[in-house]
Structure formats: structure tokens, C-alpha cells
Amino acid sequence: MSELSTRARAGFTERFTREPAGVWRAPGRVNLIGEHTDYNDGFVFPFAIDRSTVVALAPREDRIIQVTTAYTDDIVRIGLDEVTPAALAGWSAYPLGVVWALGEFGADLTAVPGFDAHIDSDVPIGAGLSSSAAIECAVSVALTEVWGLGLDRQTLARVGQLAENKAVGAPTGIMDQSASLLGMKDAAVFLDCRSLDAEVIPLGFEAAGLVLLVINTHVSHAHATGGYADRRASCERGAREMGVSSLRDLDVDDLDRAARTLDDVTFRRIRHILTENQRVLDTVRTLRLEGPEAIGALLTASHLSMRDDFEISVPELDLAVDTALAAGAIGARMTGGGFGGAAIALVRVAELSAVSDAVLAAFAAQNFTTPDLFTVTAADGASGAD
Structure with a gap:
């Protein structure tokens, strides 16, 4: 983190010719299990990872916001009074939406x-590791401190979700922001997306x-368009046809009735x-008991x-999963x-090389783009970076 923090400070100084007031960080996340359940008021089990987005930030003496990033030469400049979802576009919709x-x-x-802000990150973009929520959470933690807002972490998770839903236009749930803000080392966040109750559960992977x-896989995806929004609409339609406000009001015992009530795809x-x-x-339960x-x-x-x-997988993801399992993944x-x-x-650590080599060989045999392979560990949530 010190290297990324130092890089962000240097980027801020280069762009704005002054020192930042501080640097704040928020991690990406891996969702261990619980996919597309969050916007259905369900349960998710993500953890914050040891890759983060950092924002170097300093207040100004006027009401202008300037935001830059390490990945573009652009300087986005806007007045505080002009910041509305309709006025935002592109990458800057994430920090300005906050x-x-x-x-x-x-x-x-x-x-x-x-304020002036410069953003840097080592969370891979488009890899399903929630680089977007990492931006939102780093900015929200920074501004909460600089502006003296006194907002708690659960509220900041809702802030990030609202920014992504309304400013970015991605109909995501609250899981990603919650993991980034509430995560702890070697633990995952068991989150009830209806009540927003969160419990930190030790993983015990290292031991x-x-x-x-x-x-x-490097197969790109965009949540603001296409299949993600279609799946959410299907869930909402299914809930209506089953006579409930949310799929959280149903469980596996309702599947027989759902099969009789819904068309095949919606079912x-x-x-x-x-x-x-x-x-x-x-x-x-299994983690706790076994x-x-x-x-x-x-x-x-x-x-x-x-x-x-x-039906949200792609051939590259299926190949990665099937090959890893065949090579010994648990x-x-x-x-x-x-x-x-x-x-x-x-x-298992002893089988990491064999699994990695098998995946790389399988992708090469199919002429797929070479995947990036790396390990992640469960890390602490958002904080000041120095």
C-alpha cells in the first residue's frame, strides 16, 4: 500500500502543483459466494482484497472540484453546485457521483x-473485483473526513450504491461497497442485504x-448495459408474479410453486x-462447523x-472453472x-502451481486471451492510507 500511496501523492503533486491533505484507500473485493442476490435483498459473502484504489485529496478555497486519474491525462473540472447525475459521464461519474x-x-x-483529487489503483478494471466500488468508497471515506461529515460505514455503503445506481447508471446492489468498507483481515463479510446487518466471519484460509x-479472463463486461440489467428485471418480474415484494420473501421450499407459476426462463x-x-x-455454517x-x-x-x-457465464469462465477443478482446486x-x-x-498452496499451469495451458489450447492469474487475501476495509 505504501508504494501505491506514494504514487498517488506524486500524481497529485504533478497535476495540482501542491501537496495533498492526505491519502485514503479502499480495497476491491472478491465475492466468495452469493451472486446477484444483493439487489434481491438476499445474502452475500464477500471479502475485501489486498488490492486497493487510493485517492490523494486536498480541499480548495473555492467551490470547484478537479479530479484526475493515473490512467488518463484528463482533468475533470466542475462546480460543486453543478454536480448532478445528469451532468456526469465517463470515469469521473464514479467519484463525482459520490x-x-x-x-x-x-x-x-x-x-x-x-477539492482536488487524484486517483490511482491496483485493482484490475473489468475483472469482477469491484474496481468501481473501490473508487466510490475511497472518495467517500476521504470526503467524510475532510468535510467532517461524521457518516458511519453502513451509510457510506449506501452512498456508494446510490452513486453507482443513479450517477453511473449501473443497477447494482450494496454488496461491493459493504465489503470494501467493512472488510477485515482473513475474514469475509456475511451481509444481509435487506436489513444491512453485517457479521464478520473468519475464513481461516491461511491456517x-x-x-x-x-x-x-480479460473478457470485458459492462454492468450499466445489457445482460446485468436484464437479469435484474427478470428477478423483479418473478417476484411480482410470485406475489412478493422481493425474492428474499421466498426460499427453496417455494420452487415447486414457482415452477408452476413462472415461464421457464424466469423460473x-x-x-x-x-x-x-x-x-x-x-x-x-460450514465454515463455522467444518x-x-x-x-x-x-x-x-x-x-x-x-x-x-x-446464464451469465462465458466459455472462458467455464474453462477456467473446469480446468481448475480438474487440476485439484477444492x-x-x-x-x-x-x-x-x-x-x-x-x-491448496501445494497445488497452486499445478492449477495455474493447467489453466494457462487450457486457455492457450483454445486460443483464448492469456488470463492474468494472481492470489488474493482477505484484507481490512477502507481507511487512511498513511
């Missing part, structure tokens, strides 16, 4: 100064000699959500459900919103 959303949650934007391998979408909620509960070696079958079952019922699944991004595999 400014607007803070106002929606009670911050008096007429009483705060503008068990396990690592989580991320396989970034399969709903079956994924109901069984995935149960898999999250089963994973938490330890991490016993959760592999649940991870793999989650992937099959996303592949067959929710369990594997795609992670994130789908239609690309990354798969994860829970692997």
Missing part, C-alpha cells in the same frame, strides 16, 4: 469547499494452507437466486447455477456480475 450522493444522505453541500486464486432465474441464498447460508476445506462443493454448485440457470466459480471478468478457485 459527491452528489453524500448530499442525498444529508451532507450540506452548500457549506463545504471544493488451512489455502489460497484464493483469481483468474482474470430458472429465480431458482438461481433462491438456491444461491441457501448456498451462502450453508457456506457460513472449516474452509469443506466449502468447495458449494462454490462449484454456485458456478453451475450461474452457468445454467442465470472449489471454483465465476465471481462478479458475469458476462466476463474473473473466476476464483480455492486451492
